[in-house]
Amino acid sequence: MNWVRIILLLPVFFLYLESALAADKVQEWPHYALHKETKAPISAIKVINIFPHDIDAFTQGLVYYKGYLYESTGLHGKSTLRKVDIKTGKIIKIIKLAHEYFGEGITILGNNIYQLTWLNKTGFVYDLVEFKKVRTFSYQGEGWGITTDGQYLFMSDGSSVISCIDPMTFAVVRKIIVHEGQQQIGSLNELEFIKGEIWANIFREDIIVRISPATGKVLGWVDLSLLYSLIPKNSRIDVLNGIAYDRNRDRIFVTGKLWPNIFEIKVVIKDQK
Numbered sequence: 001m002n003w004v005r006i007i008l009l010l011p012v013f014f015l016y017l018e019s020a021l022a023a024d025k026v027q028e029w030p031h032y033a034l035h036k037e038t039k040a041p042i043s044a045i046k047v048i049n050i051f052p053h054d055i056d057a058f059t060q061g062l063v064y065y066k067g068y069l070y071e072s073t074g075l076h077g078k079s080t081l082r083k084v085d086i087k088t089g090k091i092i093k094i095i096k097l098a099h100e101y102f103g104e105g106i107t108i109l110g111n112n113i114y115q116l117t118w119l120n121k122t123g124f125v126y127d128l129v130e131f132k133k134v135r136t137f138s139y140q141g142e143g144w145g146i147t148t149d150g151q152y153l154f155m156s157d158g159s160s161v162i163s164c165i166d167p168m169t170f171a172v173v174r175k176i177i178v179h180e181g182q183q184q185i186g187s188l189n190e191l192e193f194i195k196g197e198i199w200a201n202i203f204r205e206d207i208i209v210r211i212s213p214a215t216g217k218v219l220g221w222v223d224l225s226l227l228y229s230l231i232p233k234n235s236r237i238d239v240l241n242g243i244a245y246d247r248n249r250d251r252i253f254v255t256g257k258l259w260p261n262i263f264e265i266k267v268v269i270k271d272q273k
């Protein structure tokens, strides 16, 4: 074995390793570089209402339906599906998932609730009223967020890809690559369809990205960092996650994992470029 050759090549290897790691970091574009890199508008928010939220709810999915919020929570042994009164935060109905499942996104289509799990490659369909499980389905990769345009399901898996899924066959109809220019936007988490756009939390970031469902192009950003100043100090909070939309009254609700509050927000233009 030619040790001299190996020793001589070592710096090249480390240089390669470093550049590979740097390339990986580029994927994590938000938030530190966002304000100077993006050409899309960055919106600020105005808080309209503050509601209580279960501080034990590790929020992974949030959706509004006919006057109530429906929420999916994660963690093994603590995963649930629940119907919640908005004003009081009171749990109206709840079911627990088996210990092996880590609950993720939910959406409502027709008379059914669709719930993903994180690593089990398994989703559940429940009837909306009784939370009775009516179907189990499978998918490739991880389950993160899910939303609907009223026809198809749209699923995130923690990458920059959103998969458009047929709700009957669960086949992938098409894949949406979320991007701005050449830059893909990764870590897409909880999702919501709002006025023809897909809004997505970005894992570990204080921003929502607004996405064109047709092209995957970034349409803009919503900066939620203001919310941290409104949460009681010493709150044991995890990351922002959860977007729900009441299309009848044009109300947007956001929260986070273990957050003590759900916020009704309005978006205001902060930085029109």
Ligand SMILES: [Ca+2]
Residues within 6 Å of the ligand: 061, 062, 063, 106, 146, 147, 190, 191, 192, 242, 243, 244
């Ligand atoms: Ca949602």
